[in-house]
Amino acid sequence: MADIRELAELIERFSKEDGAHATSIPHLFLHRLSQPSTPLYSVYEPAFCIIAQGRKQVMVGEQVYLYDASKYLVVSVDVPIVSHIMEASPSAPFLGLRLDLDPAVIGALMMEGDLKAAATAQPGPSLGVSDLSDELIDASVRLLKLLASPQDIPILAPLAMREILYRLLRGEQRARLSEIAFAESKLQQVNRAIGWIKRNFRAPFRMDELTATAGMSASALHQHFKTVTGMSPLQYQKQLRLHEARTLILSQSVDAATAGHAVGYESPSQFSREYRRLFGAPPLRDVERLRDALNAASP
Structure with missing residues (x-):
């Protein structure tokens, strides 16, 4: 089973400079920063995010979320946010990944796996933070390893991404994921x-x-x-x-x-x-x- 240190090593390997980096795997982005940031203003889209090294604060309206290498973040809708990288240095840079979420793919996986939507009468906040499982880390590591073998990406990357979505649909953020899927x-x-x-x-x-x-x-x-x-x-x-x-x-x-x-x-x-x-x-x-x-x- 892979661990968070292996994930951090892979992100650092494939993002040599500070910034957000698109990868050859569709919808997958890597993030690196070598110093704490000032508040950053942006619009988040539906996504799954992991921090492999460092710590981050995200604020939506008056709601504040803190997460680090022990947590993951799910975003359910496009929403303006204020983020702040709180822990980062040249010797231990902030390292993270973002996987953008496709409602159609989530819906198809739910039907294929006979996964019922979580019963919620009302929608909740657009962001949610939960404990990061070994299974999610393992699937994320296998996804990033494919960056070293581009010929394998078209066949194997969708499998790793499906596993990540499946793990999310079986976890605490199931309600957010299922709401994304249903029109x-x-x-x-x-x-x-x-x-x-x-x-x-x-x-x-x-x-x-x-x-x-x-x-x-x-x-x-x-x-x-x-x-x-x-x-x-x-x-x-x-x-x-x-x-x-x-x-x-x-x-x-x-x-x-x-x-x-x-x-x-x-x-x-x-x-x-x-x-x-x-x-x-x-x-x-x-x-x-x-x-x-x-x-x-x-x-």
Whole structure:
């Protein structure tokens, strides 16, 4: 049986530099960081995540999750998060993997294995942390070993990924996995609302269109949306706007007013105020801080 140290060695072998690394195995990404991070703002998609070395904090709304090499994380819907690598150093870098989850594959495996969906009347939070089993580590190690033999990936990688999903479906996160798979679950209704907001986040907020897309009343959608994402639909839209504006300012060197207008803000002062509330500094000062941190991390 493989152990977490072997998994860490494999991640380090196939991710020589800091950052997130796509691999030749579809949906599999490796993460490495040689120092603790400042808060990182991003949007998580449905995924299974393991930390093989180091420790991380993830915050969704007001919910805080801590996990390390003894735990795994499951994400059930697209959700804005704030993450913080808490333990990492050049001699013992943070090492992790992420496997993106496909609802169709989960659903097919449940039917094939005659695995009944977990009975839940209401959806739970979009993130869940559980103890990492030896079986999950073993399947993950076998998956990563395939990176050394690309000719075996098309045949053997799907088998290892199926085993990982099977182990998850038999574990504590079964409810989240099964909700991802079924289109008419409350979680999927919230997910349809999330998809509508992501497609239309630059436009004025339309609650009537959102509820029609989700197939829920406004009160039910608000309740379930906040349970899953930790925020209201309007707060979710604001976070998407601000994340996109931050990316525009950082990558395209546009000014704050232009970035705010591009993501749907009509008032520059409102944009600056909400940006500062989320990221802790006005747009230009925040981006300068980010660039300084990136430059300091560069070899």
